[in-house]
Amino acid sequence: xxxxxxxxxxxxxxxxxxxxxxxxxxxxxxxxxxxxxxxxxxxxxxxxxxxxxxxxxxxxxxxxxxxxxxxxxxxxxxxxxxxxxxxxxxxxxxxxxxxxxxxxxxxxxxxxxxxxxxxxxxxxxxxxxxxxxxxxxxxxxxxxxxxxxxxxxxxxxxxxxxxxxxxxxxxxxxxxxxxxxxxxxxxxxxxxxxxxxxxxxxxxxxxxxxxxxxxxxxxxxxxxxxxxxxxxxxxxxxxxxxxxxxxxxxxxxxxxxxxxxxxxxxxxxxxxxxxxxxxxxxxxxxxxxxxxxxxxxxxxxxxxxxxxxxxxxxxxxxxxxxxxxxxxxxxxxxxxxxxxxxxxxxxxxxxxxxxxxxxxxxxxxxxxxxxxxxxxxxxxxxxxxxxxxxxxxxxxxxxxxxxxxxxxxxxxxxxxxxxxxxxxxxxxxxxxxxxxxxxxxxxxxxxxxxxxxxxxxxxxxxxxxxxxxxxxxx
Amino acid sequence: xxxxxxxxxxxxxxxxxxxxxxxxxxxxxxxxxxxxxxxxxxxxxxxxxxxxxxxxxxxxxxxxxxxxxxxxxxxxxxxxxxxxxxxxxxxxxxxxxxxxxxxxxxxxxxxxxxxxxxxxxxxxxxxxxxxxxxxxxxxxxxxxxxxxxxxxxxxxxxxxxxxxxxxxxxxxxxxxxxxxxxxxxxxxxxxxxxxxxxxxxxxxxxxxxxxxxxxxxxxxxxxxxxxxxxxxxxxxxxxxxxxxxxxxxxxxxxxxxxxxxxxxxxxxxxxxxxxxxxxxxxxxxxxxxxxxxxxxxxxxxxxxxxxxxxxxxxxxxxxxxxxxxxxxxxxxxxxxxxxxxxxxxxxxxxxxxxxxxxxxxxxxxxxx
Numbered sequence: 001x002x003x004x005x006x007x008x009x010x011x012x013x014x015x016x017x018x019x020x021x022x023x024x025x026x027x028x029x030x031x032x033x034x035x036x037x038x039x040x041x042x043x044x045x046x047x048x049x050x051x052x053x054x055x056x057x058x059x060x061x062x063x064x065x066x067x068x069x070x071x072x073x074x075x076x077x078x079x080x081x082x083x084x085x086x087x088x089x090x091x092x093x094x095x096x097x098x099x100x101x102x103x104x105x106x107x108x109x110x111x112x113x114x115x116x117x118x119x120x121x122x123x124x125x126x127x128x129x130x131x132x133x134x135x136x137x138x139x140x141x142x143x144x145x146x147x148x149x150x151x152x153x154x155x156x157x158x159x160x161x162x163x164x165x166x167x168x169x170x171x172x173x174x175x176x177x178x179x180x181x182x183x184x185x186x187x188x189x190x191x192x193x194x195x196x197x198x199x200x201x202x203x204x205x206x207x208x209x210x211x212x213x214x215x216x217x218x219x220x221x222x223x224x225x226x227x228x229x230x231x232x233x234x235x236x237x238x239x240x241x242x243x244x245x246x247x248x249x250x251x252x253x254x255x256x257x258x259x260x261x262x263x264x265x266x267x268x269x270x271x272x273x274x275x276x277x278x279x280x281x282x283x284x285x286x287x288x289x290x291x292x293x294x295x296x297x298x299x300x301x302x303x304x305x306x307x308x309x310x311x312x313x314x315x316x317x318x319x320x321x322x323x324x325x326x327x328x329x330x331x332x333x334x335x336x337x338x339x340x341x342x343x344x345x346x347x348x349x350x351x352x353x354x355x356x357x358x359x360x361x362x363x364x365x366x367x368x369x370x371x372x373x374x375x376x377x378x379x380x381x382x383x384x385x386x387x388x389x390x391x392x393x394x395x396x397x398x399x400x401x402x403x404x405x406x407x408x409x410x411x412x413x414x415x416x417x418x419x420x421x422x423x424x425x426x427x428x429x430x431x432x433x434x435x436x437x438x439x440x441x442x443x444x445x446x447x448x449x450x451x452x453x454x455x456x457x458x459x460x461x462x463x464x465x466x467x468x469x470x471x472x473x474x
Numbered sequence: 475x476x477x478x479x480x481x482x483x484x485x486x487x488x489x490x491x492x493x494x495x496x497x498x499x500x501x502x503x504x505x506x507x508x509x510x511x512x513x514x515x516x517x518x519x520x521x522x523x524x525x526x527x528x529x530x531x532x533x534x535x536x537x538x539x540x541x542x543x544x545x546x547x548x549x550x551x552x553x554x555x556x557x558x559x560x561x562x563x564x565x566x567x568x569x570x571x572x573x574x575x576x577x578x579x580x581x582x583x584x585x586x587x588x589x590x591x592x593x594x595x596x597x598x599x600x601x602x603x604x605x606x607x608x609x610x611x612x613x614x615x616x617x618x619x620x621x622x623x624x625x626x627x628x629x630x631x632x633x634x635x636x637x638x639x640x641x642x643x644x645x646x647x648x649x650x651x652x653x654x655x656x657x658x659x660x661x662x663x664x665x666x667x668x669x670x671x672x673x674x675x676x677x678x679x680x681x682x683x684x685x686x687x688x689x690x691x692x693x694x695x696x697x698x699x700x701x702x703x704x705x706x707x708x709x710x711x712x713x714x715x716x717x718x719x720x721x722x723x724x725x726x727x728x729x730x731x732x733x734x735x736x737x738x739x740x741x742x743x744x745x746x747x748x749x750x751x752x753x754x755x756x757x758x759x760x761x762x763x764x765x766x767x768x769x770x771x772x773x774x775x776x777x778x779x780x781x782x783x784x785x786x787x788x789x790x791x792x793x794x795x796x797x798x799x800x801x802x803x804x805x806x807x808x809x810x811x812x813x814x815x816x817x818x819x820x821x822x823x824x825x826x827x828x829x830x831x832x833x834x835x836x837x838x839x840x841x842x
Contacts, residue, residue, distance in 0.1 A: 050540055057536045060496055119678060121499035125508050138677050139534035140496025146533060146686065147679075265536055267493040327511045329493040 016042045016158075017472035018465070019178060019192035021165050021232050023047065024056035025141075025454055026436025027198035028148035029461030030468065032116055034196070035155045037469030042190065043152065044163040044180055046199070047227040051263075052145065052161060054200045055224045055408060055437065055453065058265040059141035060124065061134040062113070062458065063451035064106040072120045075132040079103050085133075085449055093445025101417050102443055105459045110135060113458055117147035134451040165232060168195075170239045173429040193431060194468035197421075198461060200437040201409035202230025203250060204262060209406070212248040219311035221255055223405045226262045233438050236413050241429070242422045245410035245441020251448050252302025255405030256330045257312060267329045270400050273301060274370060274388045275324050276317030277359055278402075280308040283342065283351035285359070290387035293373060299448055306404040314345055315400045316356070318392045324370065332398035341397040360391040408453065412441035419464035431471050433464035476515050480553045484518045490537065490545055497531040500677035502667075502832050503551070504531070509835060516647035519561070522554035523644075523821075523828040526674040529682030529690070529761050539760065552763040559820050562647070564639035571816040576768020579776060579813050586812075587805030593617075594801050603797040610723040616797055619717065622804070629811040636815035641827050648831055656830045663833035668826050671696060684756045695749030699777060700822075702742020706784065709736035725791055736784060743781025747774045766818075773818030779806045 018034040020027050023045030035041045045052050065082045069075045082103045086094055114120065119138040123131040130136075137144040153159065160182065167179040175195035181187045202208045204226045209217040222228075237243050259268035273289050278301070280286055287304050305313045322332070335341030338356055339349035358381055366376035370388055378385045413434045414422040421429045421439075436457040443456060476482050488507050491497065498504040503524045510517055529548050537543035556572065563569035571578050594603050594616050607615050614622070667673065671693050674681055680688030713732040716722040726733050751774050754767075783803035790799060814820070 124495050125498055125505075136499075137496075138499045139530060140494075140536065142536045143496075143530075143534035143677075150687065260542055263536075263541065265494075267490060267537075323511065326495075327489065327492045329490055 014042075015191040015193075016040050017192065018042075018194045018196060018468045019044065019175075019190060020196045020198060020465075021178065022054065022196075022198035022200060022436065022438070023052045023159075023161075024054040024198065024200065024436060024457065025059070025144070025148070026438075026457035026461035026464075027196070028053075028145070028152055029113075029116070029458045030196040030198055030433070030435050030465035031152050031157045031159075032148065032155060033462045033465030034194075034469040034472075035152065035157050035465075037466050037473075039194075039469035039472045041152075041157045041465075042192070043157060043159045044165055044178070044190075045159065045161050046164045046231075047161065047225060049161045051225045051227060052149070053142070054228050056141050056145050056457070058224060058263075059137070059144070059451075059454050060266070061130065061136040061451040062109070062454035063134050063449065064110045064455060065103050066107060066110060069132075070110075072122045072135055073132060074122075077133045079107070082106070082133075086443070086452070089447035089449045089452075090443075090445050091447065093447075094443050098415075098417060099443040102456065102459045105463070106455050109455070109458045109462070112462065117151045118144050119147070130450055165199075165235075168232075168235045168239060170236075170432070173240065173423045173427060173432070175429070175432045193472040194433065195431060196419075196433045196435060196461075196464045196468050197232050197236060197413065197438055198435045198457075198464070199232035200228045200230070201250075201411065201440075202228065202233060203406045203409050204228040205230050208234075209250070213306070216306060216311050219403060220252070220306070221257075221259050221264065221268075221403050221405045222262045223253075223255065223264060223266075223268070223407050224262070228408075230409070230411075233411065233413065236421070236432075236434075236438075240424050241432070242414040242424045242426070243411060244414040244439070245412045245445060247409075247411040249411075249446060250409045251299070251407040252306060252404045253299060253407065254301035254305050254313070254315075254402040256328070257401035257403045258330045259403075259405065264405070268405065270315060270328065270402055272315050272317060272321070272325045272328075272400065275321040276315055276392060277355070277385065278304075278313050278315050279347070279352065279355055280313050281310055281347065283347045283355050285355060285381075285383060286313075288383045288386050290377065290385040290389055293371075301402070302404040302406070305402055311403055313402050314347070315402060316341070316352075316392060317398055318394045319396050319398065320394045321390075322398065328400070330400070332400055334396040334398050336395050336397075338397050341399055345399055345401065356392055359385070359389075360393060363389045363391050407448075408437050408440070410441045410444065410446060412437070412439045415439045415442055415460070417463075418467045419460045420467060431468070433468050435460035435464040476518070478557060480550065480557055481515055481518050483550050484522065484554045485513050487545055487547055487550055488513050488518070488521065490543055491547065494537075496536075497534060497547075500530045500534070501526065501528065501673040502829070503547070503673075506832055506835060509839065516649070518554060519558040519644070520648035520828050520831060522551040522558055523824040524673070524832055525551040525555065526671065526825070527552055527761070528674050528676045529758075530676035530679070530688075532761060533682050533686050533688075546760065548761050549763060552761075553765065555821070555824075556763060556766045556769065558644070558824065562640045562643040562824075563816065564636050564643065568816055571813075572769065574768065575766075575817050576772040579769075579772035579809070579817055582813055583776060583779070583806060583809040586809035587802055590801040590805040590808070591798065594797060604794050605797070606792060606794050607796060608725075608792050610725070612791070612796070613724055613800060616800055617804070619723070623714075626808065626811065629808055633811050633814040637820065637823055640815060640820065641823055644824060644827055645831075648828070656834060657837075660830050660833035660837060664826055664829035667829045667833070668822070682758075682761070683753050684758055690753065691749060692753050695746045695753065697746070698742040699746030699750060702739045702744075702746050702781065703777065705735045705739025706743060706780070707739075709733070709739060728788075733788065737788065740781045740785040740788070743777050744785065747778035747781070750774050751778075769818050776806065776810045776813070776817075780810055 017039035018041045020031045020043045065079045121138040164181045169176040177189045177191040255268040342349035342352040362378035362381040376389045378389045419433045421432045537545040560569040560572040681690035683690035709732045787799045
């Protein structure tokens, strides 16, 4: 069932049926699916082997529709419910035809991805709310990637790392060749009958982010690798592919300010906002910390902190709530008095004391329950804390400094149901396909729901690989 | 801060891992970690001994080297585990034997073998030592049965005493927060988990040893070694019963139970350690605790020599080589016994104890 001819990637004259650019979930699903469809396949990953896979390295689950509970999923999650969730998180900024197609296809992905060597486990400790809707990768995203790479290599897919694509030759909506720079082989051209672009967004490209965010972007931390620079996306848009999604938007959460500039992953996140207050560098509160329940509250705080001076904020709480949330990578900064804590945070002690005193005075009695929108709220201060408001009064006083942590960007290439890119004039490309974050904006115009990025990657990766192989055969 | 650098590092890693938890489906270490928010020395030693070194969490970790978080759980826990053997050793005066274990074991083994050879040579005349002996009681022409039984019982009892005292210290240290004694159900669960090496499986895909492909065969070779050892032990026990209850003296014919058990066990003790040694010598340096190479290889070598000398004795027992081979075999086994509490042998005891504790914690969590 596989072609017997062997292709070599190291010559000028090399030609593959399908060239996949990128190395994450979408790229590997495309490569495997194209190879299983009978094509010769080369995967060009721009990152070194350890950092392969872009944001997939940091993922942990995938959201797939299913009609009944399974060994690892606690109950059914119908196509309609998935669609309603998508509609809600995107506020309607989605392509219904494409989205419904993706949701339908996601059902079969639950099994298909297992056939490619990926293993599931029940939802992780601390994520019970996702137990019905999301399937978790045993060992996490890197384990998932490892399984896909082993399968791809076993099937005969060629994979190259540190392979930076510097140019794409595209004529009349047809991909002809890619120029690729590699550490040892130098710069060469690689021709292929079909192209699958699965190279992610531009979240690690600070210069690009600055176009929309100005100098504030210098204070952003990037949750994934430094290799998510969006260079393929830019080439495609420059060469006439139609764009989709708001270029100015990115998914941002509040992460620990002590996290590294790149690749801190999931362990730098903070989910303790609801248990205290959040102040800016002037020790002033700026948003209702009790507005909404997880996961919505999780996703808005990156943007909120980005809008504060110097893009820094501090989650302040006291010793009574320390065990209410998951243990954190970085320990909280502690002070026996509010003034001592303020000193350590380099905030104005008088201002922080005033903010906390006023907040404490505004807290009304109620019954605390962090699993629902409870009746613990403030009265008479602005902004209010509308739920889970409790006085901060039991030393030691504790704080986490937070900054915006950028997860992904929404700008992408428009595609149709075949994952085929559409050109600026609306015509489908002859041989170019896209999958994963690079086209996520088609279905996810804004917002996010856990595990959806991986659904987009696997579903459209599989489709793109299949269609790319089909094109190569004809 | 902990008493040692490696425990500080283990604490740092468990803090990283506890804020991630992606690996919780791989083995027992991570679920046990999740039951804690802070880690005492005892907690870390417990987690270190729960780890079976399958390597999966290293290959699956997005933060393993060269990532700046430098998360290497298998290696860190391997070092912590080895240091815990010394920390709980009884008597403490002998804990230093773990440091240069390979050397210590070799010297004791050589001395022990020499003692048996020269002892035989001195106590019996040359014609007996190099003569061919057959029939019941042939072995005891070289060393009277009661003397043999007394020496080996003493060595064995000492080993048991030292191990019991060490494990007691370990159990107390890891006892918090439930504490107390082990219940039968937890012990039974731990016997099953240890017996099938449940956690040496990379979460189902297999273990890692040489590279990032789950092709490791250590589980098979460990089974051969462990069950080989048990069969040999059973052979000796059955023979002891024959001797005292049945009045039948060794050597026994090839089809008799002690010989059948011993032969099967001996094959396991030859093939298993070779496989484990080959795996050890191919192990990826990032997963290997180089400091303990001598201890690991020393133990593997002692098991291999036990199997080899036993099998040679069986094959050549009717020739003139029987005398020297018996001396060698007895020397190796004697050295194996007296060094048991101070070498790699203890890994099984501590890991089993940690598995009992884990089963207990799981039960208490399920009941809570």
